Amino acid sequence: MLIGAGYFFELLCTGQLKPVAGQPIFQETRFGWVVSGPADNVINSGGWAASAVNLSITENTETDLEQSITTFWKLEEYESKSVYTKEEKECESHFDNNINRDESGRFRVRLPFKKNDYKRDTQLKQDYIKCMSEYEALEHMERVDNEIENKDREGKYYIPHHAVRNDSSTTTKLRVVFDALIAEDRRDFQHVLWRPEPTQPIHVYRLNTLTYGTVPASYLATACLENLANTECDSCPEVGELIIRDFYMDDYLGGAMSKAGAIQLRDDLISIMSKAGLELRKWLSNDPELIVNVHSDNNNIRGRGQCPDSQAKILSEIATIFDPLGLFGPVIIIAKIIMQKLWQIKVNWDDVLPDNICAEWQRYRDGLPSLNNLRIPRKIISNKIVVITEIHGFVDASEKAYGACLYLRTTGVHKNIDVKLICAKSNVAPLKIVSLPRLELCAALLLSRLRNKLIPKLNLKINRRRFWTDSKVVLAWITSPSGRWKTFVAHRVCEIQELAACSEWSHVPTHDNAADV
Known part of the structure; x- marks a missing residue:
């Protein structure tokens, strides 16, 4: 950015910092802070001292609070099933070939290595050698073999490096990247230093259990649960399926059709998990009788003090x-x-x-x-014999927000009808003004994603699906080819049509719209 000298003093603000005499100063400007002044140890061949001027205009780093708000605010994207990469498949094969159990039933696993592409790929090896040789030839690095004999390692750090390829580049197809990522391996590669008191000598410890924080930790933990379900549930295969389906990392969320079934599920889970030395704890339930004899924590919404002022x-x-x-x-x-x-x-x-x-x-x-x-029954299936099971979804929007909800409707042998709320989702309207029909379309897309994600999880035979909107404009968009509409509408209609059949959408009067609250 070039700015005329006549504007220089108009851009300066009052803020100025001089951390060290003879070093660069920090000056506040209307564009942000600039750094200007001499830079040590930067001398050109003519003996002139170099000066550095830098302008940095960036947004603040996201704080923990901002991250929490981002997580709360974000509308979940419902993605299709993941496709494993070649490396992920090799990791899964490594796990299957190396998992075993000790005499107490606990799992023993080996941390997977990433394969050394440098050894397997001849072209990569040649390019890597060429790149490092150029570093040395250009004096970007120099040999210091004699320093290896120096016993004093204070102030030294060995940085791992790896190759980054870009075959589409017309110039540099391979670059050597230096970073501070330290590769973890098996037990000998999981050492820590510890001393209880500063006056005591430092001791070296080796971790013999799976260490969270390492790259493969989450996969190994999840894979062990799947292995446990496949090897210890011969007498109750349905519980094995639930372990695979209803665990997320180390949290289980599930239920049963009756209280007796829930108690049996609880006991089966405790029994099976204990075979691998895994203790289930922090139980929560909507029925206190289910967790009378197990450890549980309370989960309530609590009021707070005075109104925050910020x-x-x-x-x-x-x-x-x-x-x-x-x-x-x-x-x-x-x-x-x-x-x-x-x-x-x-x-x-x-x-x-x-x-x-x-x-x-x-x-x-x-x-x-x-x-x-507020008490919400979580059992959504009728206690009576069901002959017809239907899914009904509703969408609606206003100038401030839009939302969608899914209901399960069952009909019994005696024509008795039972309707239960499965779930709902809402979002605020964007600050940029968007027409009400377009917001209604956003709600329809939200419902389509919700339906596509949750209906398969119900494990129910659904006889009929019906989705309702009180917007005839949206209904016309959805039931017509997406190519007829402008970009905003076309993209959303295309996705809606991929997730649900056009024939499943119908019009409902506003006063009968369950999403209109």
């Missing part, structure tokens, strides 16, 4: 709201709308908020404890 405090509380099934959708969407208002007023994290927003948040938060009195 954006950071409000957002941190909103980020703690956890409603994965959207059962509290009409309540959660209010928090999302408040969050959007906070972003619109563009205040700093710790600035005092306007009275109207603080009062709105106070009213909202004061009502949260009442959710503890």
Whole structure:
């Protein structure tokens, strides 16, 4: 960026830092902070000292709070089944060939190596040697073999390096990349240093168990559960299927059609997991009788103290709201709308908020404890004999938000009908003005993704699917070829048509729309 000298002083602000005499200074400008001044040890062949000027305009690094808000705010993307890469398949094969159990039943695994492409790929080896030779020829690195004999390693660090290929590049197809990633291996490669007190000598420890934080840890833990389900569930194969399906890392979420079935499932899980030395704990249930004799933690929504006086405090509380099934959708969407208002007023994290927003948040938060009195039956299948099982989905939108909900409708032998809410999802409307029909279309896409993700998980024989919208415009879009519409509509219609048949969509009057709350 080139700026005329006549504007120089108009761009300067009052902020200025001089950390060390004779070193670069930091000057605040209207564009941000600039660094200017002499740089040590940078001398050209003519003996002139070099000076450095730098302008950096970047956004702040995302804080933990911002990450929490991003996670809360993000609308889940429902992706198709993952396809394993060649390397992932080799990792799975390595696990199958090396897993075993000790005398107590605990799993013993070996950490997988990444294969050395340098040895297997002759062309990679030649390119790598050429690149490193050029480094040495250009004096970007020099040999210091005599320093190996130096016993004092303080101040030294050996950085691993690897190759990055870009075959489409017309110039450099291979670059050597240096980084600080240290490869983990088996037990001898899992050492730690520890001393309880600063006055005690440092001891070296070797970790003999799977260490979380290493790259393969999550896969090995999950693969052990799958192996356990396949080897220890011959007498109860249905439980093995549940272990594979309903575990996420070390958390299990499941249920049964009856209380007796849930107790049996609980006991089977405890028995099977104990064979591998795995103890299930932190039990939670909607029926206290199911966890009377096991360790459990309580999970309640609790009210808090006085109204926060800053954006950071409000957002941190909103980020703690956890409603994965959207059962509290009409309540959660209010928090999302408040969050959007906070972003619109563009205040700093710790600035005092306007009275109207603080009062709105106070009213909202004061009502949260009442959710503890809400009871939602999680069993969605009728206790009576079912002859017809249907899925019904509804969508709706307003200027502030849009959402979707899924219901299970069952009909018994005596024509008795039972309807239960499966789940719901909502999102606030974007700040940029979008027409109401387009927001209704976004809701239809949201329902399609929700349907595609959750219906297969029900493991039910569905006789009929029907999805409802009170927007005739959206219905016309969905039931017509996507190529007829402009980009915004065409992309969403195309995905909706891929996820659900056009014949499954119908119109419903607004007053009968279950998503209109």
